[in-house]
Amino acid sequence: MTREQVLLVHPGIYDDSDPRAFPPWGALAVGHALRAAGHDVVVLDLNGADVVAALDAALAAHRPTVVGFTAKQGVGARRFRAAVDHLGAVAPDLPVVAGGPLVSTFPDPRAPLWRGVHTLFRGDGEQAMVSWLADRPRPGTLVHGHEPPDLDAVGVPSWWPDLPEYVHPASAWPNMAVPGIHVAAARGCTRRCTFCYLNAHHPGARFRFVTAPKLHTDLHALNAATGARGFYFVDDCFIDARQHRVREFCARLIAEGSPFRFGCDVQLTDLDRHPDLLALMHRAGFRALYVGVESAAPTTRGRLAKGTVRDVAGALNRAIDLGFALRASIGIGWPGEDGADARRTLALVDEVPRLAFDAYRYYPLPGTPLGEESHWAKARAALSPERLRDAAFQDFSDHNDNYSQIPTAEYDALWAELRGRERERLSAYFAVGS
Numbered sequence: 001m002t003r004e005q006v007l008l009v010h011p012g013i014y015d016d017s018d019p020r021a022f023p024p025w026g027a028l029a030v031g032h033a034l035r036a037a038g039h040d041v042v043v044l045d046l047n048g049a050d051v052v053a054a055l056d057a058a059l060a061a062h063r064p065t066v067v068g069f070t071a072k073q074g075v076g077a078r079r080f081r082a083a084v085d086h087l088g089a090v091a092p093d094l095p096v097v098a099g100g101p102l103v104s105t106f107p108d109p110r111a112p113l114w115r116g117v118h119t120l121f122r123g124d125g126e127q128a129m130v131s132w133l134a135d136r137p138r139p140g141t142l143v144h145g146h147e148p149p150d151l152d153a154v155g156v157p158s159w160w161p162d163l164p165e166y167v168h169p170a171s172a173w174p175n176m177a178v179p180g181i182h183v184a185a186a187r188g189c190t191r192r193c194t195f196c197y198l199n200a201h202h203p204g205a206r207f208r209f210v211t212a213p214k215l216h217t218d219l220h221a222l223n224a225a226t227g228a229r230g231f232y233f234v235d236d237c238f239i240d241a242r243q244h245r246v247r248e249f250c251a252r253l254i255a256e257g258s259p260f261r262f263g264c265d266v267q268l269t270d271l272d273r274h275p276d277l278l279a280l281m282h283r284a285g286f287r288a289l290y291v292g293v294e295s296a297a298p299t300t301r302g303r304l305a306k307g308t309v310r311d312v313a314g315a316l317n318r319a320i321d322l323g324f325a326l327r328a329s330i331g332i333g334w335p336g337e338d339g340a341d342a343r344r345t346l347a348l349v350d351e352v353p354r355l356a357f358d359a360y361r362y363y364p365l366p367g368t369p370l371g372e373e374s375h376w377a378k379a380r381a382a383l384s385p386e387r388l389r390d391a392a393f394q395d396f397s398d399h400n401d402n403y404s405q406i407p408t409a410e411y412d413a414l415w416a417e418l419r420g421r422e423r424e425r426l427s428a429y430f431a432v433g434s
């Protein structure tokens, strides 16, 4: 076997702010598998960095024989293109590969988005990249990843020497009150919402996770390596369908009198239907929850396949009363949504005065049921390759078009109102931590 010098690069989803918000867990998982296969691995997080200067320094210091990128939509896609274009200019013979959600959303390897990239990996990349490095000749174009047989083989790796830089003080973690770090320990989701990128990224894949005993052991190792005592799971889903894993994890923490604090994603249906589980999670140290609310309008929630919740405000207020800090994602501009639907969502914000939230404008992601139904899907087929590449530079943000039934002037006014309340609520949320 040829021992490769692999440089794994996260181009960054921020140009300037929060450069050490999230450890690049996707690259670390791939790096873990490559190291186990005998390769040398350097992981580089370019969030907030000058892409060109940082790449030049890494090329000089590590002399990689292969460069792999994590590719994401929006700012991440722009920074990815800047990085690949630079490599094409200064190291044209260096093989470049890419994986991540952007590959799943735009999987055509001939598209200008992928100019200069030898191979794309779709879905789980670690096993596929180990095989690709061993193959001669190495397959080009699109390679479909295959699931690691056991996510415990990946776990929550703590070998990367930069991890301590991602530990933020207690003031950054509302209601957790300990220094903490974002961690990843699962893939996929128990639900399949019609707008979600998971439809394209893990088509047909179930929710997979690091088991409770392994997670418990690895978080102790991460605590020893970084000093973090708070762990906020960035996984799209934390609670398994049968609740075996979450209950076993909580039982271990309670039995040892764990001083750790936790945050994780939950679904609104979890808050509504499982108050006993929430109480157990609170006893185990969970203090912060992130909820994908998206909309309060029943028709919109039905269209998104978010599940039926009769009293959305009641479910959120009860969780806050149990002692959790709640932050949510809330969007407007859904296909089929009218002004009354969007105002119903704004009314929800008033009904849950302690709810912090991130506001966004809907974006019809390719490869999702809702995105493929939108009028934009038809328009997309007629776009030039360059315009299609530029579409990858959009995401769920300020810059998107109006895909709803709401007249655009009214839509812009509703969006400004939602944005204003988002700022107020996030300020109040982080004031709790300081």
Ligand code: SF4
Residues within 6 Å of the ligand: 189, 190, 191, 192, 193, 196, 197, 198, 236, 237, 267, 292
């Ligand atoms: S609950 Fe969240 S992560 Fe899961 S499918 Fe829906 S939007 Fe995606």
